[in-house]
Amino acid sequence: MSDAPRIVVLAGDGIGPEIVDATTKILDSLGEFTYEPQLLGGCSIDEHGTALTDEVLEACKSADAVLLGAVGGPKWDTTNPDDPRPEQGLLGLRKGMGLYANLRPVRPSPALVDASPLRQDVIAGTDLLVVRELTGGIYFGASGREGDRAYDTCEYTAAEIERIARTAFEAARRRAEGSGRKPKVTSVDKANVLESSRLWREVVIRVAPDYDDVTLDHLLVDNAAMQLVSRPADFDVIVAENLFGDILSDEAAMLTGSLGMLPSASLGADGDPGLFEPVHGSAPDIAGQGVANPLATFLSAALMLRHGLERPDEAARIEAAVDAVLARGLRTADLVPSGTSSVGTAEITSAVLDEL
Numbered sequence: 239m240s241d242a243p244r245i246v247v248l249a250g251d252g253i254g255p256e257i258v259d260a261t262t263k264i265l266d267s268l269g270e271f272t273y274e275p276q277l278l279g280g281c282s283i284d285e286h287g288t289a290l291t292d293e294v295l296e297a298c299k300s301a302d303a304v305l306l307g308a309v310g311g312p313k314w315d316t317t318n319p320d321d322p323r324p325e326q327g328l329l330g331l332r333k334g335m336g337l338y339a340n341l342r343p344v345r346p347s348p349a350l351v352d353a354s355p356l357r358q359d360v361i362a363g364t365d366l367l368v369v370r371e372l373t374g375g376i377y378f379g380a381s382g383r384e385g386d387r388a389y390d391t392c393e394y395t396a397a398e399i400e401r402i403a404r405t406a407f408e409a410a411r412r413r414a415e416g417s418g419r420k421p422k423v424t425s426v427d428k429a430n431v432l433e434s435s436r437l438w439r440e441v442v443i444r445v446a447p448d449y450d451d452v453t454l455d456h457l458l459v460d461n462a463a464m465q466l467v468s469r470p471a472d473f474d475v476i477v478a479e480n481l482f483g484d485i486l487s488d489e490a491a492m493l494t495g496s497l498g499m500l501p502s503a504s505l506g507a508d509g510d511p512g513l514f515e516p517v518h519g520s521a522p523d524i525a526g527q528g529v530a531n532p533l534a535t536f537l538s539a540a541l542m543l544r545h546g547l548e549r550p551d552e553a554a555r556i557e558a559a560v561d562a563v564l565a566r567g568l569r570t571a572d573l574v575p576s577g578t579s580s581v582g583t584a585e586i587t588s589a590v591l592d593e594l
């Protein structure tokens with residue numbers, strides 16, 4: 239039997255299949271991997287009437303890692319609570335695999351400083367990590383519709399907050415190793431209004447003494463949204479509950495110039511398989527045209543090698559190759575003003591392969 243890592247590949251919808259296909263080429267150039275393609279999202283709804291089948295969840299749980307493209311599209315958009323939605327597949331997978339910690343590193347590539355809508359002097363030196371709680375909060379609380387009334391509830395237990403706080407403190411420590419930088423965690427909440435946020439803050443403060451080498455501060459989420467664009471370089475690790483982390487990570491992505499550049503790793507208990515996916519969506523408007531930016535998925539594969547398969551050297555090689563290609567001036571359409579010339583998925587993929 240081959241000991242090649244077994245990766246469940248969930249290409250998903252829209253540009254998902256294109257970017258995932260490009261990513262397996264990158265992985266193949268580094269070593270031997272066994273891919274197991276499975277359906278998730280809209281394509282699974284079309285085939286099985288549900289966005290995530292039990293079989294696919296089981297396959298993911300027993301894999302070494304899961305690589306995901308993106309899910310969703312106008313074809314499955316609905317406001318009817320009884321209809322299946324592609325996003326349910328993603329949420330079911332996160333919950334079913336116990337992936338409570340979502341890591342979204344934001345490090346603008348030096349070659350891309352011009353692509354950010356923010357001024358170069360504002361983003362200079364930005365290197366931050368959003369640690370988003372992924373299996374709790376309003377995404378998974380009681381929700382429903384009664385006539386013309388609808389509700390969603392945000393609930394957290396101290397245990398859920400504690401484990402994500404520890405993830406954040408430990409990540410800050412790891413990032414500081416060898417960098418000379420003093421590790422810092424910024425905890426984001428809305429403790430002036432929400433009870434769940436007051437518990438959040440209390441628990442984070444209680445855990446902090448175990449990491450007395452890490453500076454801790456707290457920001458209300460509205461203030462955090464503002465600080466993130468006014469002084470992004472002052473952040474190190476940001477830890478936030480599920481919905482706040484979702485919103486802040488899209489905002490942080492624009493520091494890199496494009497949502498098309500941001501990778502993510504979703505991790506659960508030690509030793510369990512992780513899920514690796516770009517932060518961006520399925521971009522149905524450009525699907526099938528060969529113009530999608532695959533770089534966030536390449537960088538997600540790098541996170542998979544580093545956090546999921548203990549192959550940090552190869553992870554660093556992918557990251558360096560992506561930087562090198564951008565430094566050479568290659569840009570996909572999302573990274574340049576419209577009307578400017580750009581390259582497609584295949585071209586930028588071959589360029590990264592050349593660098594490898």
Ligand code: IPM
Nearest residue numbers: 309310325328329484517519
């Ligand atoms: C993300 C996405 C998902 C989320 C959607 C597609 C359900 O926005 O991964 O950030 O809200 O978590």
Ligand code: MG
Nearest residue numbers: 484485488517
């Ligand atoms: Mg999001």
